[in-house]
Amino acid sequence: MICSSCQDPAEYSCDCTSNTSYMCSKHLGNHYRLNNKHEINVIGPKKFLFNSEMKVKLLNKIRSLKTQAKLDISKAISHANDLFIKMSGELKRANNYIKGFIKSCDDAIDYIKNLNDEIEEKEFYCPLESLLIMQEPEILDQIYGPNINLYAINNKTIQCDISNFPHCIFQYTFNSIAFSSQNELACNNGITKTKMHTDFNWVGRLLSVGKALAIYTGGDPASNSAYIINLELKSINSLSSMQQKRKWHAMTWIDGFPAVLGGYDGEEFLNVVEVYKNGNWERYPSLTSIKSSLSAISYYSKVYAIGGLFNFSPIKYLNSIEKYENGKWELLFFKISSNLPCPGLFASGIYIIIFGGLNENNKGVKDCDIFNDKLMKVWKADFELKEPLSFPSLNTLTSEGKAYCYGYELKEPLSFPSLNTLTSEGKAYCYGYDDSNIYRLVNLQFNF
Template identity: 30%
Template sequence: MECTVCRKPASYICRCRRPAAYFCHRDLEVHKKLYDYPIHKDSSYPILASQESKNILLEHIKKLCEACQNQIETLNLKTVELTEYLANNLHELLENLAKCCDQKVAKLDGFIQDMKYLSDYIKEINTIDVKDFYTPLENALLKVGNAEKFVSKLEGPSIIYPKLQTNNLFKMIPSNVYHLIGNYNFSVHLSNSCIQYMHPGEEIKTIPCEYLSDTSRALRVGENSIIITGGDNIPQCALLFNLKKKFIDNLSLLEKPRKNHAMAWIGNKPAVLGGENPNHYKHGHDAYKSVEIFESNRWVYFNSMCKARNKLTACNYLDKVYVVGGVDNRNQHVNGIEVLEGDTWREVFVEFPYHLNVAIPVVFLHSNLVLLLGNKGGIIFFDLPNSSSSSTIESGTNALSFKELLNENSHNHAFIKKGVYTLLNKESGLTDKYGVFF
């Protein structure tokens, strides 16, 4: 290929535009300053995953497991201390204390097993296809600098110990590994007039964008980049938006116009799931079960879900995708959860305590699917390891504060910091904070 600037033989490729830009070594630095896009050697072969990056991630996972093992030992010692104290003061709590310890040890053991699976998963990644967008894990494996920045954010679970002379049992702050492996860590909210976004520890930023609607959906595909799809105003459009540079690029059109859908990563590619026909008011509700993924610069159909779902929510962890709630063609609540493993969808039947007929914030946390229900009644933990056909649901109120849950807020993405998820509220400047503890 020829350099886009000087027409000499090109050595590098950048997908800052459609079609991709090619350029020679001389124009490399100038191009880097102008555009905030990953630049690759021009090659028809996949990119080699950086072995040094893999080593950094694997070493950090090993340290997380060692720290987790140390916490198991400390937890057992603390339990002995508490047991001796309670034996003389609160005999009726002894059984609960031992049960609490067993539960926490099981969670910590489960984390170690999950990290072993994650390590094996990373070891198998030797090449990464050249493409438009990369998952957080893929991005970390592209070069050492990315890996170092990535692992600096990963935290294992930790136990909160009470003072010995209190009646409070210890709690565990969950790890953020499950969340950060599949999610760039900032929160986004789309409305009819603007995009609001916020990175941890920073103020909410607002970008006017009049043609969007609250029925559009967004997926974070970089540290400052999102893909926005569908909605009432742009039902078949897909836009790549650089929040930092306020730069918009048009992607290819969706195969099917849709709104109130969901977005997630499928096979490490951006995907849209379900939703409904934006013209449903003309011919009744028209919920979709179709799925599209973005590959080779265009949207293509993927295997459809088991059920048509509108106003659904989706999240993913490694090679699995979880779809929750929504309504069908009759505008009736769709019970249960669907799980994508490989190319196959399967249903997990469960009776939720509330009708999830509006999209709600959902995150993946410590082998659990966590539903944040706001004023609907607290936090629901869906126990995924035991969910082959059915599951029990534990409902709690471990929230720092509950404000109005936004019906149109499904595209809000939660981020976690020290066990706290923060979601942008539709009222500018306000956030909802959820403290999640086991």
């Protein structure tokens, strides 16, 4: 308000007239000269009392915001630390795997450089020999290294997909072969699937010995017969008979020759090993113990025989690993994490991945183990199969670091078919069965 006599701020007011008068201190005396009853009021700012309840609420609100801000920053710091630990862990895993892979490359270079530059003619050549003599030059196109995938910060920041090397140079990987029913042979080359009726039984074993060739041994009842199958021509021819009749055995390569290991002859479990040389089966040093339903894999100059069973009543499964090297078998001091027949095996870098198999209730398992060939150590993997499966017929295909196998879930009788492997563009496949012998493809998703 302003003085009614000047433009200075009013300091007083008076209601002596119908309209309130306002005046400053200089003109207050002039107002008193008016012949009216004066009640002079001092003009000042209005004052209001705070609401004490609201004041408390406001203070409490601010305090709660302060407390929440402290919690939020603590969570942010903890989250960042967790991410750092997670990223460090993923980096460490990938780093260890890649270093192991590089070591396996060095091993392969030394191994191949030390090979003789010539080899005597024989009926079947192992994959490495077949590549070097240009019989199967396509093997070179099957070799894939690990694939590193880098992601933004979300659920996973670093993922290392496995390599199919050196698996592909020690096991033929052009075809995945298994029995889709009692006598029907199924073949998958990564492009087409074919089926072939045979007189064979699926408790015998199959081994790929070329791009379109496979050896079948044994049968049900246990047999010493052996055949060579041409998968393209769908023709079958006899090979010379094995010395020992068998079923539920394993097949792999030993010293560059097709080999059969262990099994069951219808009465007893076996430790007998034979290799196919120059048209005949030759007895080789025996396994350290009797077993059937084992799995075996060739790895440089070594062979590993893993798992199996050695008794039916009651059923007794094995968690042992045997190594063949320099002409003899050795039982290793460490074991896989469970007693398993029919586990899947896959060689990647310095690691052999052991996956699936049957537990002592004859049910498939999801568990996976990792065997470090350099440290001679086995530990349980922190990944597992999506479903419980066993892999009596071991055929694996990898592509861009992803692994696939044909597996099956056993619900009724024991059945232990053959071990063969297919890789196509780095993808891994193998045939297996369910209780109806219907094979299906499963993604193993092995990541380091």
